[in-house]
Amino acid sequence: xSRIVTVQDISCVGQCSITVALPIVSAFGVETSILxxxxxxxxxxxxxxxxxxxxxxxxxxxxxxxxxEKIDFDAIYTGYLGNARQVDYILxxxxxxxxxxxxxxxxxxxxxxxxLYTGFDDAFVAEMARLCSHADYVLPNIxxxxxxxxxxxxxxxxxxxxxxxxxxKLHALGAKNVILTGxxxxxxxxxxxxxxxxxxxxxxxxxxxRNSHGTGDIFASVFSGALVTGRTAYAAAALAAxxxxxxxxxxxxxxxxxxxxxxEKVIPFITDNL
Numbered sequence: 001x002s003r004i005v006t007v008q009d010i011s012c013v014g015q016c017s018i019t020v021a022l023p024i025v026s027a028f029g030v031e032t033s034i035l036x037x038x039x040x041x042x043x044x045x046x047x048x049x050x051x052x053x054x055x056x057x058x059x060x061x062x063x064x065x066x067x068x069e070k071i072d073f074d075a076i077y078t079g080y081l082g083n084a085r086q087v088d089y090i091l092x093x094x095x096x097x098x099x100x101x102x103x104x105x106x107x108x109x110x111x112x113x114x115x116l117y118t119g120f121d122d123a124f125v126a127e128m129a130r131l132c133s134h135a136d137y138v139l140p141n142i143x144x145x146x147x148x149x150x151x152x153x154x155x156x157x158x159x160x161x162x163x164x165x166x167x168x169k170l171h172a173l174g175a176k177n178v179i180l181t182g183x184x185x186x187x188x189x190x191x192x193x194x195x196x197x198x199x200x201x202x203x204x205x206x207x208x209x210r211n212s213h214g215t216g217d218i219f220a221s222v223f224s225g226a227l228v229t230g231r232t233a234y235a236a237a238a239l240a241a242x243x244x245x246x247x248x249x250x251x252x253x254x255x256x257x258x259x260x261x262x263x264e265k266v267i268p269f270i271t272d273n274l
Contacts, residue, residue, distance in 0.1 A: 008079030014043035015260030016214035028225035038082030133174030167195035
């Protein structure tokens, strides 16, 4: 049985981060451990006055205890980090508790639509770029890739050359495999670009009209679970994209549910595909 640890925040309400990663990765039959980076009352998108507790200083004691207990992991999957200093701790943790040939999967959750999330700045971006340079798999959206690479964000007006340039530059940065999300070349499609250092492959779904919080976390969680249970990166990305679309569709009949998607209804799609 594989064991993974996910490093990201606990948003107590909002269907994102650890509250998404724990049930989704577990649905693959993977033992899922957590290392919280912060605790928030809600996620930062669309809510005002949320609480934020930075857990940076708690992190090293937790994974050093794991090391002392000889607990190790097949993969580390990182998402939203509460502080740029946490990158050093993640890299130290990888050196201590990640198995030989274990995977570092990095979702650089920090931006969308050309803007950084609340509380992040250029110093944070630089540290996230450093973390990505150590990753076996990096899963940015186009905004995050542009920030990491200091490339111009062009909104919807991009072509394959722009996408493939981002993929190749992320690989040159050090990321062994690149899964670029939110890629679409027409108004009715949205998908991913998968780059292994040699070939860019694409997978598309019909674009859903609804824009929803937490879908990046859902995608990354399905991808991580699928990858550590033996799927190729392309197959894992395709499954993750399909699941994310189904989660959006499962929420479409409830216009009041604005803060996330009802991914819980779609969990059987994972178990049916095992």
